[in-house]
Amino acid sequence: MTEETSDEIQLIDKILDGNNNHYRKLVDRYAPVVFHVVRGFVNDEEEVQELAQQIFVKTYEKLDSFNRQSKFSSWLYMIAKNHCRDYAKNIRRNNKRFSEMESFELQSKMSQENTTEEEIEVKEQSALLSMALKQINSDYAEAFLMKYRDDMTYKAMASRLGESVSALKVRVHRARKELKDIMEQKS
Numbered sequence: 001m002t003e004e005t006s007d008e009i010q011l012i013d014k015i016l017d018g019n020n021n022h023y024r025k026l027v028d029r030y031a032p033v034v035f036h037v038v039r040g041f042v043n044d045e046e047e048v049q050e051l052a053q054q055i056f057v058k059t060y061e062k063l064d065s066f067n068r069q070s071k072f073s074s075w076l077y078m079i080a081k082n083h084c085r086d087y088a089k090n091i092r093r094n095n096k097r098f099s100e101m102e103s104f105e106l107q108s109k110m111s112q113e114n115t116t117e118e119e120i121e122v123k124e125q126s127a128l129l130s131m132a133l134k135q136i137n138s139d140y141a142e143a144f145l146m147k148y149r150d151d152m153t154y155k156a157m158a159s160r161l162g163e164s165v166s167a168l169k170v171r172v173h174r175a176r177k178e179l180k181d182i183m184e185q186k187s
Contacts, residue, residue, distance in 0.1 A: 008026075008072045011025055011026055012026075012066060012072070015060075015063060016063060016064055023060055026072075027056055030073060030076050031052070033073060033077060034052050034056065034080045035048060035052055037077060037080040037084060038052050038055070038084055040084070040142070041085075041087065042084075051083065051087060054083060055079060055080045055084075058079055059076055059079050074160065077161075078161075078162065081142070081161075085138060088138070125183075129179065131186075132178075132182040132183055133179070135182055136175055136178045136179060137175075140171050140174050140175035141175060142161075142171075143161075143168050143171035143172045144179070146160070146161075147168075154169060154172075
């Protein structure tokens with residue numbers, strides 16, 4: 001057990017013993033992880049704040065079910081990811097506007113007036129990719145974004161998602177194939 005894991009366990013024990021003031025320490029420590037996950041699903045800052053708050057409430061309510069053999073960060077990441085997926089499903093189900101998933105930051109910082117033909121094409125491809133990401137399986141899109149947008153190794157992805165490296169390689173491969181097919185149809 002690492003020092004960080006031991007510290008987490010002590011904080012969790014204090015919280016479970018009724019000392020809720022210590023939960024703020026966990027929130028402060030892991031807020032960047034939660035916000036990163038949420039921003040992968042929504043772009044509106046108010047929605048990001050609301051979802052993050054819901055995730056931390058859910059985490060608090062489920063804290064007694066945390067398996068101490070696992071890393072708290074991985075457990076929290078899975079709660080955040082699943083909460084965001086449920087949110088996205090509900091939005092889609094109700095035919096409400098679903099915020100775009102972030103796509104690669106391919107756009108130049110030049111003003112619209114000075115935009116070259118090549119930059120316009122890059123912007124169009126970026127928009128097309130963003131649209132295509134919403135059409136493929138969410139597990140594939142998540143793996144693809146972690147690999148290429150977040151520049152994560154397969155090992156880091158596996159650790160974060162609790163999946164095998166080979167499963168993630170398959171997801172990324174399938175995402176690339178499906179994205180290529182969609183983008184070729186749209187072009």
